[in-house]
Amino acid sequence: MTAAESSPMRVWRWLREHAVGIVGILVIVYLLVPIAVIFVFSFNDPAGRYNFTWVGFTLEHWKNVFGIPELNEALWTSIKLAVLATVISTVFGTMMAIALVRHQFFGRRAANFLIVIPMATPEIVMGASLLSFFLILGTPALGFTTLLIAHIMFCISFVVIVVRSRLIGFDRRLEEAAKDLGATPFQTFRLVTLPLIMPGIFAGAMLAFALSIDDFVISNFNSGTTVTFPLYIFGAFQRGVPVEVNCIAMILFGITVAAMVFTTWQQRRAERLAEVRPDQEGAAMPTPPGPPVQAAA
Amino acid sequence: MAALKRRGIPYALLLPGTAWLIVFFLIPLYFMGRLSLNVNLGTYYPFDWHWQNYSDALSLYDTQFVRSFIYSGLATLICLLLAYPLAYTIAFKAGRWRHALLLAVIAPFFVTYLIRTISWVTILSDESPVVDVLHAIGLAPDHRVLATAPAVISGLVYNYLPFMVLPIYASLERLDMRLVEAAKDLYSNAATAFFKVTLPLSAPGVVAGTLLTFIPATGDYVNAAFLGGTDNQMIGNVIQSLYLKQSDYPAAAALSFVLMAIILIIVLIYIRFAGSEALMGEEAAKA
Numbered sequence: 316m317t318a319a320e321s322s323p324m325r326v327w328r329w330l331r332e333h334a335v336g337i338v339g340i341l342v343i344v345y346l347l348v349p350i351a352v353i354f355v356f357s358f359n360d361p362a363g364r365y366n367f368t369w370v371g372f373t374l375e376h377w378k379n380v381f382g383i384p385e386l387n388e389a390l391w392t393s394i395k396l397a398v399l400a401t402v403i404s405t406v407f408g409t410m411m412a413i414a415l416v417r418h419q420f421f422g423r424r425a426a427n428f429l430i431v432i433p434m435a436t437p438e439i440v441m442g443a444s445l446l447s448f449f450l451i452l453g454t455p456a457l458g459f460t461t462l463l464i465a466h467i468m469f470c471i472s473f474v475v476i477v478v479r480s481r482l483i484g485f486d487r488r489l490e491e492a493a494k495d496l497g498a499t500p501f502q503t504f505r506l507v508t509l510p511l512i513m514p515g516i517f518a519g520a521m522l523a524f525a526l527s528i529d530d531f532v533i534s535n536f537n538s539g540t541t542v543t544f545p546l547y548i549f550g551a552f553q554r555g556v557p558v559e560v561n562c563i564a565m566i567l568f569g570i571t572v573a574a575m576v577f578t579t580w581q582q583r584r585a586e587r588l589a590e591v592r593p594d595q596e597g598a599a600m601p602t603p604p605g606p607p608v609q610a611a612a
Numbered sequence: 613m614a615a616l617k618r619r620g621i622p623y624a625l626l627l628p629g630t631a632w633l634i635v636f637f638l639i640p641l642y643f644m645g646r647l648s649l650n651v652n653l654g655t656y657y658p659f660d661w662h663w664q665n666y667s668d669a670l671s672l673y674d675t676q677f678v679r680s681f682i683y684s685g686l687a688t689l690i691c692l693l694l695a696y697p698l699a700y701t702i703a704f705k706a707g708r709w710r711h712a713l714l715l716a717v718i719a720p721f722f723v724t725y726l727i728r729t730i731s732w733v734t735i736l737s738d739e740s741p742v743v744d745v746l747h748a749i750g751l752a753p754d755h756r757v758l759a760t761a762p763a764v765i766s767g768l769v770y771n772y773l774p775f776m777v778l779p780i781y782a783s784l785e786r787l788d789m790r791l792v793e794a795a796k797d798l799y800s801n802a803a804t805a806f807f808k809v810t811l812p813l814s815a816p817g818v819v820a821g822t823l824l825t826f827i828p829a830t831g832d833y834v835n836a837a838f839l840g841g842t843d844n845q846m847i848g849n850v851i852q853s854l855y856l857k858q859s860d861y862p863a864a865a866a867l868s869f870v871l872m873a874i875i876l877i878i879v880l881i882y883i884r885f886a887g888s889e890a891l892m893g894e895e896a897a898k899a
């Protein structure tokens with residue numbers, strides 16, 4: 316009855332019991348390996364123009380991150396484009412979400428359908444049809460304007476979906492309370508509704524920004540001679556992508572992960588506070604249906 | 613008067629977004645349809661109900677069409693096989709690591725799509741240790757993976773995998789574990805409980821995930837451009853090249869339309885067969 320005798324059996328049993336988890340972890344590793352490769356190769360000192368094989372370690376490219384003028388310009392174009400597209404699509408999308416959740420009206424199904432189909436259309440078809448449109452009209456000239464039009468177009472649907480999910484879970488009694496206390500509809504909206512759906516709007520805006528800054532296909536069709544960050548990389552692929560691109564990708568990655576971690580942390584903190592507050596003030600809030608209040612814990 | 617004003621509110625709220633989608637999404641589709649019926653006279657393209665564009669485009673590029681659907685179909689299947697265990701792990705086994713694992717699933721989205729794909733060019737390049745291993749176990753007899761079909765398919769799998777994981781995770785997370793326990797109480801073994809209870813109840817996630825993977829993967833041209841060779845070009849590459857390099861707009865528009873139509877038909881058939889069951893699963897979950 317030594318451990319050595321039963322250990323292969325035990326290992327086998329352990330593997331069988333945890334098979335799903337092991338596959339899951341392997342898939343996570345698979346998802347993260349390319350990111351690690353990008354990080355490692357941002358320190359590479361490639362022999363020629365192509366950064367595909369490991370040659371040696373250098374910090375040169377990190378020191379020179381913003382040393383390539385065309386790359387900086389492309390990055391700046393992408394950021395401007397993403398900010399504008401995010402602001403406009405978030406405003407339009409939020410308005411649509413409010414209309415769809417809060418109002419019953421003729422044509423609601425058609426509006427819902429119009430929001431879903433762009434998400435079910437392959438990007439290449441959207442890019443190609445928009446290019447056909449601009450080509451036949453002859454105006455506006457392909458460039459920043461057409462890129463902005465396209466980016467707003469494909470961001471709207473995603474904003475609507477995200478904001479709508481937040482509105483559906485909204486406790487409307489809070490608005491009634493504000494009205495009972497004499498608030499005008501506009502005051503109610505500005506002081507009660509808007510702050511409460513703000514996390515949804517913020518999440519929608521983040522998604523729009525991410526979609527816009529990463530878009531390649533639709534931009535490829537409608538950019539004219541304007542170059543965004545993804546378009547720069549595509550153009551540089553044949554003649555060799557500079558290592559600085561890896562550095563910038565890692566900087567963007569770090570910022571996004573930090574923002575994600577921060578918002579998740581904030582949201583959980585806000586949820587905890589919201590759970591505690593009624594108790595502290597001794598107010599007799601009606602218990603919402605569903606899970607029991609956890610404030611006591 | 614006030615009632616009329618109230619009734620106008622939803623329309624006023626909808627107007628800017630809806631107008632944007634109609635003008636810059638629906639109307640361009642109509643323009644593309646028109647363009648696909650123009651005659652290509654080299655420098656200008658008059659409208660002429662030129663249906664021949666469709667038959668010409670299809671007979672010239674049928675291989676790329678078939679290839680696109682095979683690649684994206686295989687990629688969707690592999691994504692499903694990889695995503696399900698991962699979603700299951702996150703939903704039921706991760707415990708306090710759940711948020712961290714979800715972050716890891718969406719982490720690739722934080723790196724530009726093109727750089728992610730170029731990272732695979734690095735990983736699969738001829739001198740890479742990965743290719744050495746594949747060669748050693750006989751999977752890469754020519755010591756070459758780039759510019760082959762598996763390279764393109766694996767690129768598609770990698771880039772669209774999160775789209776498969778997230779919906780499956782969402783439907784598993786809502787699953788009432790008491791139903792699985794009930795199955796076990798009724799003497800079903802783990803496999804039967806999975807196939808008769810867990811899997812049907814997660815069907816909405818599987819349907820959503822396969823659609824979110826299959827539709828963009830079919831039109832993708834980045835993976836084939838970076839990871840494939842001349843024998844691995846997909847229909848997206850053809851459309852991109854006809855539009856942006858050869859200026860053969862009528863043929864490109866016809867191809868785009870056919871692509872959209874075929875995808876639509878496949879999706880409708882799929883929803884009819886898989887979707888009705890998925891909806892039943894939703895009903896069962898509510899009951």
